[in-house]
Amino acid sequence: MRIIKPLKYKELKGLSEKQLSEHHDVLYAGYVKKISEIEEKLKNVDLSSTNATHSDLRELKMEETFALNGVKLHEGYFENLTPDGSPSTSLRVNNQIKDLIVQDFGSYENWEKEFKAMGLAARGWVVLGYDLDEKKLKNILCDSHNQGGVWNMIAILIMDVYEHAYFLDYATARKAYIEAFFQNINWEFANSLLDKYNIK
């Protein structure tokens, strides 16, 4: 049985306790429950009658990646935020992630402009990822948990743009939610991922 990782804060700048608890305690927790259920069912799935139109193995394996990525993306999203979030200007002092962003996007401003614009273009997620094969950062757009991701990529900064992530606080004003997201980014966590995966 998988563990539901607790939310380390109650509210953030521009994101209310109600918004965050619905997102974490109901939606994220739901994915944790579902991946556990799918993994349990896979232990006894019939491997003798598989079929590409419909079979239990096919359906479970399709939804396994949806639920598992639903867990991973949400855990990353909540870790990427903190009430002590650094405003983007603090990135202008030297640190690892800033150096990599400047190297791969030309400037911090170029990266931020593209990431925010992608937040309006995506139906699910925008991820700043580090491709371990190409050895560079790239912004990735995913319309669904199991669509659009790139293999061998480490998710460094994850932004949820599904309506459930902001609708209680912002209704349809996604642009304002994206601005709030940026006020709460935990860049120290992003740097810790670079250390964890030895990315230089």
Ligand SMILES: [Fe+2]
């Ligand atoms: Fe979400």
